[in-house]
Amino acid sequence: MGVPQQRQPQQASGVPDLPAPERDLVIDLARFFCLALVVVGHTMMVSPVLHPDGTVTTENTLALQDWFEPIIWIFMVMPLFFVAGGITGLQSWRRLRAHGGTGLEFAQARLLRLIRPAAALLAVMFAGLWAARMFGVEPQVVELIVTGAGMPLWFLAAYLAAQLNIPLLAALHDRAPWLALAGLTTLVVAVDCFRGALPLLAYANIVFLWCAVQQLGFILADAPERRPSASTLVGIIVATNLLLGLVTGLGLYRGNMLVNLNPPTFCLLLLGGAQAAALQLSRPVLTGVAAAKWVRAVVGLAGRRAMTVYLWHLPLLAAMSGLLLLTGFPKPAAGTAGWWWSRPLVLVGIIVLLTPVLAAFGRLEERPTASAHSRRRPAAAVVTAAVVVFIPVADAAFNGLTLGLLGGGAACFALAVLLLGRIPVRGRSRPARPEGGTGGVTGRPEGTANGAPGGAGGPLPPTPLSANVEP
Template sequence: MPDPERAALLARRDVVVDLARVACVLLVVVIHLLMIGVGLDASGAIVVSRPLEAQPWFDAATWVGQIMPLFFALGGFTGLTSWRSLQRRGGTAADFIRARTMRLATPALALFAFFAVVLGAATLAGVDPALLETVAAGTGTPLWFLAAFLLAQCLVPLLARLHERAPWVTLATLAGAAVLVDAVRVATGVVDVGLLNLVFVWGFAQQLGFWYADGWFRRRTSPRLVGLAATAYLLVWPGVEAGWYSPDMLTNLNPPTVPLMLLGVAQVSLLSLLHAPLKLLMSSRAAQAAVFLIGSRAMTLYLWHLPVIIVIAGLSLLVPGAAPEPASAAWWAGRPVVFVVVLAVVWLVSVPLARFETVTAAVHDGFRRPAAAAVVIAAVLAFIPPFAVMEWFLDLQLAVGGAVLLAGSVVLDRPRRLRVGAVATTPTR
């Protein structure tokens, strides 16, 4: 890329956000890699375990490693900046929702179709149903994110308007609603009440990204950012001590709970605190190239890394010495190598899948945007499959049904060809 073009690109971006997003995705891969232990013991028997969760320091580590609140905050930053840019070009809320739906539903369609074919073939081949159920449930674990993130992004136009009118009231309302939902869930024992916090907890985390985009966090002094992060962490503890929340912050993920909001405050504060050195790091061409390269395939990496990890773990059983007993010294020592192999395989997988991730929402000459009603239906169709997986785990029926619904979403969001004599609407991106 020529220097003037590169400088113009960097001037339009917060490269620290790009770095943080890539770091979040890679950390998710590392966590899943350390959670899946498949190997052979001294007798040659297959051992399956979850080594990371067995460590005495695991719960404490999740207070740092649970980075989904930061991911939603980063999504809030990009969502708000994209929404404002779209508004300046005359775009509408329907245009924004359509673009966000397409960019999530299209990559998800490829994955659900893959699962439908593989699980269907395995079922016809007579694979043990219990084994198939376990593998399918495991590989579908990350799909909850698609439902939660799509829901949060669809709310960006509304929440952005509320943010502009009353930022503190909007943030406090989301926080108060999340606390109320958790209180009802704890008092009644009805876990599904917590699903309301898909809106309130993740909406709050996303709203933090709005505040970050407006520069509020970076206008705070370093001592204030440290104090804000420390206070947020300290406020998590009473609920854990009272037994309302698990000390394992990954357990507090689905349904999302109040501690995740507090972790979000701490994480955005710390990111702002480290903004200057991270921006300096991103001033090098090598760092920019690595971050932009991985970032261009971030969704593919997130969606496909777990199936790749499971396949590699299974294949390693066929190679002498490649599958040491999980949690053994040899197993831990081999994780960096496996991590590199997983990234390499996912990158190879991403080559034919690139067109699903780089889908554009542009409406070219001779076409028009779909009606607002079609956009809303498309968003609902895209939300249902990952939400169903979050609630009931992935299986053949959900894979097939999900592929059908996602295909319907993609079709509904496609531009419509103009009739002769009709006037095109303004293209959107």
């Protein structure tokens, strides 16, 4: 299913130009679907309750519904997101490596792309909630809003852990793809077997499990376009779901996939296999849907701001829910008919709140590219930045997120951004300009994105061309 690539002519200097990948509309659409489903799902989960004694608790209303447990087997889309990330991540790494890039440069680009928007979120939340505490907002309401950053942070940690391992896992995949997947699967199952005796060991699957699911994306990226057959894909879907039913039916795992999400279990790898096969099976139909102009416009816009939407929507939802507790606005009891009918209004409210956030912070997702003469960051700076990022995230995972940790996390993320600097230009030599021209048909020098200096000197085409191709 590899993304087709355009062949580029050899530059006069003898250095081949970077391949400009065509936009894989199906992957764009799949990631948009995952993001939209997560946002909609969270509006049906977060339900703060103000008790008569003044205490505030939260309920996951959707998870308490008896009918929801089998439904989540279908709509637990986190594995599909990592499959898509594996496809785009492998292609990005290969493009960078083909032009002399290193694993450290790949890690630098990935870290910057993900932690810049996260640093802004943590800083704004800390400043806003600290001010709220100073002005007398109930501490429990503040803590409720703080917890809204917890889920985006765990996802960020899991996605970063998987993406930063791409150079190593890609090397294993190139040598023996199925053996690499089998090795990761063995590690996942081994951790699950010992999690009862060593509960903290279960968190190792944040790395092993999501790297294994990402490896499924590697396999899809290298799959011939017409293989495997439809019958094989259907067989994979049926077999993985039967095995999932067996391990949950025997009581080896819980049937609730939300329980299996954090820390993740082998069940999510089975779901990932089924979803990867379903994605490949439905590709002909999805290609037609994704080709519609309005679909491309919506998906492309959302894709370029996907991380900002993901990071901010849950804190905004928690903030809106918490602040409503302080007002006389009608608050139907969770799970009642009135509560369910209010969910579309909550979704509209989140979209309205996200609009100024995207305008203010969305550009942080654009990769900061240095000039052609910038120095490469030393290995110690990149490694230190990665460690600095994971310290507050690990603390939050084990001990819970607090207002103080929110401030510490913002400082750590800001420090990591400073350590990483900007992504160096690599692999492009400026071609000769035509007479009377300024550099190509667009009037911009080749190797710039949207006219920005050094904008596309790295392994990416200009940002508007593809939402699913990452730095």
